[in-house]
Amino acid sequence: MAEFTIGEHDFLLDGAPFRVLSGALHYFRVHPDQWADRIDKARRMGLNTVETYVPWNAHAPEPGVFDLSGGLDLDRFLRLVAEAGMYAIVRPGPYICAEWDGGGLPAWLFRDPTVGVRRAEPRYLDAVRGYLDHVHAVVAPHQVHRGGPVLLVQVENEYGAFGDDEVYLKALVEHTRAAGITVPLTTVDQPTDEMLAAGGLPGLHRTASFGSRVAERLATLRRHQPTGPLMCSEFWSGWFDHWGAHHHTTSAEESAAELDALLAAGASVNLYVFHGGTNFGTTSGANDKGVYQPTTTSYDYDAPLDEAGHPTAKYHAFREVIARYHDVPGEPPPPAPPAPVFDAPLRDPVRLLDAPALFGAWERHDALPVFDELTPVPRVVLLRTAVDGPGVLCFGEVRDRASVFLDGRPVGVLLRGNHERALGLPVGGELLVLVEDDGRVNYGPRLGEAKGLVGGATLDGRPLTGWDVLPLDVAAPPAIRVGDGAPLPGPVAGPVLLHADLAVDEPADLFLDTTGWGKGMAWFNGFALGRYWSRGPQRTLYVPAPVVRAGHNELVVLETATPTRATARFAAGLSLGHTES
Structure with a gap:
């Protein structure tokens, strides 16, 4: 004591x-x-x-x-x-x-x-x-x-x-x-x-x-x-x-x-x-x-x-x-060896808009809810309603990214960082909006603020009501895999779930190179690695050795934008992006 x-x-x-x-x-x-x-x-x-x-x-x-x-x-x-x-x-x-x-x-x-x-x-x-x-x-x-x-x-x-x-x-x-x-x-x-x-x-x-x-x-x-x-x-x-x-x-x-x-x-x-x-x-x-x-x-x-x-x-x-001031024990750790470098093809695309029910259950809401009203509080939500004609779609505030689709076709993306909250709809039809929480404010007066589409939605100033809401559980990858396992022939538009199978001789740190991908998140053997984004600066996701198995491993990617590379590439080390110098 x-x-x-x-x-x-x-x-x-x-x-x-x-x-x-x-x-x-x-x-x-x-x-x-x-x-x-x-x-x-x-x-x-x-x-x-x-x-x-x-x-x-x-x-x-x-x-x-x-x-x-x-x-x-x-x-x-x-x-x-x-x-x-x-x-x-x-x-x-x-x-x-x-x-x-x-x-x-x-x-x-x-x-x-x-x-x-x-x-x-x-x-x-x-x-x-x-x-x-x-x-x-x-x-x-x-x-x-x-x-x-x-x-x-x-x-x-x-x-x-x-x-x-x-x-x-x-x-x-x-x-x-x-x-x-x-x-x-x-x-x-x-x-x-x-x-x-x-x-x-x-x-x-x-x-x-x-x-x-x-x-x-x-x-x-x-x-x-x-x-x-x-x-x-x-x-x-x-x-x-x-x-x-x-x-x-x-x-x-x-x-x-x-x-x-x-x-x-x-x-x-x-x-x-x-x-x-x-x-x-x-x-x-x-x-x-x-x-x-x-x-x-x-x-x-x-x-x-x-x-x-x-x-x-x-x-x-x-x-x-x-x-200079205190005893320093032992020897410093040695430099790290390079990690395994290899590629694995992405396979088995599951397009979110084609099969949304595979990712969860729809909930019915009259008014558009914010994320915080849902239990448990989600990170990604798919919203659906009908619009009766063309017009200007406007949200009170987007927190933090909204991808808008009409009858499954992309209309546009609204980013909070650009202060965007409105876009034009060319026709009526089934409106789908994929909303992503990119991280809650951690400093200053905006602590505790809600996420999602805050302040409701209007079309030409008229409130839009009657929403189907599908929260996506992204704590673990969805247990969904369809198709014949053939590699992707080329780029594929999101939102889409992708898979890669890879073999590793022995457990080791890996560095998933996301260059050429758009925006999304990834899981390795079910472990949530985190978000990636083509905006950078970060270009690698760190895969800790304890989640890597000798032999077969599986990577799952939820891509919400548009990747231009149809492979999963693993690099020799960290790539954290350009600096000011």
């Missing part, structure tokens, strides 16, 4: 000064069979602590559910941290941002539009307390004074950038303590006077988030944290990407120099991130500060450990810096 406290100048572990050298490693972005490998690589870079967020919406996709299985087994993750001889920091939110869908807040929470968001509103707080009870039932036994690795638990997340409700923060603190958390509690905010003042409380240890101008930002933090250790609990080691932009990279040399300045000042640190991993499935979030910008599937972040868990130049540069 050990004691971890906050002293006059330092963190104290059993009464001795202890510098936290931590790196963010989100268990929910890494295949669970790879957790031990990533933790060990953090240790070998010289870190002594691993930090993770906890995503409420992943654990609780619907009310009354709290999933701690498989890749959500937080207890197992914390045990592996301890077995590696390392410590842990847990950041349960309830809001986490993290470029994660909705910032971690579950969509079902906002079915009632009067429910509060990140404030002392009774229904919101009731739901938050229930969530924290589940999380802390796992975390409390792992606290350091009970023989576990957990040193610190964070309250909320960069709250000063959102609000200043002290009653809300106090309620979170009280419930965290009541749930058995006795280690020191922290907050984090960007180092401005306004945010640090609004985001903390007396009794909570304030920390800051930044990646440069170390002396200036530590001085700002010290004004708001007069005693105790200084800590940058989000040292930005890189940045994230969104579809349609470039792949963000930062200089390893410049980042290492800033880390050196931070450690020279005696501060503790948590690298955000040490290893980013992947937004598997449909878990990536989005920003909307006037223009909607969905986050890519890759969360590589230009981190010291890349998306596939391989050390980068930044890993070695950071390791060298840490070695």
Whole structure:
């Protein structure tokens, strides 16, 4: 058993000064069979602590559910941290941002539009307390004074950038303590006077988030944290990407120099991130500060450990810096060998519009529902109604992509990012609209907003009613395969389900090259790899070795646009797109 406290100048572990050298490693972005490998690589870079967020919406996709299985087994993750001889920091939110869908807040929470968001509103707080009870039932036994690795638990997340409700923060603190958390509690905010003042409380240890101008930002933090250790609990080691932009990279040399300045000042640190991993499935979030910008599937972040868990130049540069201040154990991990390179033909197309009932059951609605009104909340929905003639079809707002068809023929595509919401229909007939959620906003005032076609639909100003609604379950690929298995003769228009069979000698990381495909998502042996999009910058989907079998494997692709390549190609490594340089 050990004691971890906050002293006059330092963190104290059993009464001795202890510098936290931590790196963010989100268990929910890494295949669970790879957790031990990533933790060990953090240790070998010289870190002594691993930090993770906890995503409420992943654990609780619907009310009354709290999933701690498989890749959500937080207890197992914390045990592996301890077995590696390392410590842990847990950041349960309830809001986490993290470029994660909705910032971690579950969509079902906002079915009632009067429910509060990140404030002392009774229904919101009731739901938050229930969530924290589940999380802390796992975390409390792992606290350091009970023989576990957990040193610190964070309250909320960069709250000063959102609000200043002290009653809300106090309620979170009280419930965290009541749930058995006795280690020191922290907050984090960007180092401005306004945010640090609004985001903390007396009794909570304030920390800051930044990646440069170390002396200036530590001085700002010290004004708001007069005693105790200084800590940058989000040292930005890189940045994230969104579809349609470039792949963000930062200089390893410049980042290492800033880390050196931070450690020279005696501060503790948590690298955000040490290893980013992947937004598997449909878990990536989005920003909307006037223009909607969905986050890519890759969360590589230009981190010291890349998306596939391989050390980068930044890993070695950071390791060298840490070695100036602390012992660095062992040898660094070796470079990764190239992955298998091969092609497999795509086969057995199933066109969604020709056989929609194979993908699920239609529901009848008089008014056009948003996704959030459906249970469970879907990611992709097919809508159907009849229109009696030509005219201008207009939706209140498209969130986030709507493909419009008349009698099975494409009419056009509306994108939220382009602020599009109307198009002309040349004739009447059966109107079909495929609507895709490309990620819920994870930062700012649009948290908690609904998805789908928001505000209804009109034709020449007249409301369209009487809708058939078919939610597509994309958590796993539909168990549909028809045809004679012949390869596609050439390009095929979406929305369409495609298959590929491939043989692999032994399990290994694979990199699915989506160059030449349009937009959609893919599954490998039933495991949801995530979204792809020709807008880039990302050109590969990471396939973790634990989901690859020796011998026969199956790839399933749901293409919602128009691919120009009729094969599945696997590349030697990551291809995350062009940079600014």
